[in-house]
């Protein structure tokens with residue numbers, strides 16, 4: 001099943017992935033990570049992810065460590 | 070099916086020291102992906118430069134040599150001539166490649182060394198706090214051009230990919246950007262070409278990457294990509310300026 005894996009402690013909260021995801025499945029988290037940033041989280045209750053890897057292609061910090069299709 | 074994972078060329082638990090949203094991170098990831106895909110990890114000697122690019126050897130699990138500011142193409146020349154069996158590439162900023170290092174960069178290209186070079190054009194000296202560099206746009210305000218770049222005092226910016234393409238020893242020269250997903254994919258294809266011409270012994274393979282410096286531009290990462298599109302691409306058009314494999 002298509003999904004992504006996020007290492008939230010790599011996220012510097014640039015939020016470029018939020019705009020990159022064509023399905024709008026990435027959201028700001030409500031808690032801070034080890035860098036003191038409001039990292040992003042993957043939120044896909046309806047299983048809409050298509051595994052396009054646009055988020056991982058966009059992320060400048062390799063915070064998205066895996067994409068499965 | 071796994072369609073993306075952190076490239077193996079990265080060290081375990083590496084930590085990028087770049088600012089939030091900086092395109093240096095994407096550029097280095099593309100290089101790491103290509104080192105994996107072309108099976109170059111054990112064969113590579115990376116030559117790093119001075120600037121925010123310098124930190125690259127902290128992240129990649131490669132043999133590296135650090136060049137003084139601007140001298141990466143000269144150091145890489147020595148490395149490659151001593152070890153022609155190795156894959157040797159440089160990773161340099163615009164200030165490093167085209168200001169203090171312009172002579173080294175162009176003469177290596179004129180000599181047609183078997184080298185690849187990636188240059189990050191962010192229109193400023195990022196690491197030292199956003200001074201005017203060789204690629205700073207006309208009118209651009211920097212810490213050393215507080216009223217903006219003008220012709221009378223500072224002269225004009227340099228178009229690096231075009232200059233490298235003019236050198237007879239250059240096999241491939243292109244300018245790419247990282248502002249959109251399609252452009253990121255095209256950037257990777259261009260870097261691949263710049264790597265392949267070295268592997269075929271055809272001469273210098275060069276890629277200039279239009280990149281963001283959100284910190285010194287004082288912009289959000291998204292706005293910085295808009296500046297790349299709306300301002301930088303007008304002066305620095307994307308494209309392949311030389312490709313002897315196509316001629």
Ligand SMILES: Cc1ncc(C[n+]2csc(CCOP(=O)(O)OP(=O)(O)O)c2C)c(N)n1
Nearest residue numbers: 119120121138162163164165193194195196
């Ligand atoms: C010989 C020498 N002169 C000056 C410096 C100071 N210095 C360090 S980085 C840098 C500018 C780097 O700018 P650029 O190559 O564009 O890289 P960026 O940080 O923008 O990626 C300068 C002038 C130095 N380290 N060595």
Ligand code: SF4
Nearest residue numbers: 087088091121195282
């Ligand atoms: S100073 Fe600019 S080029 Fe350097 S890491 Fe920060 S954003 Fe990137």
Ligand SMILES: [Mg+2]
Nearest residue numbers: 162163193195
């Ligand atoms: Mg620079």
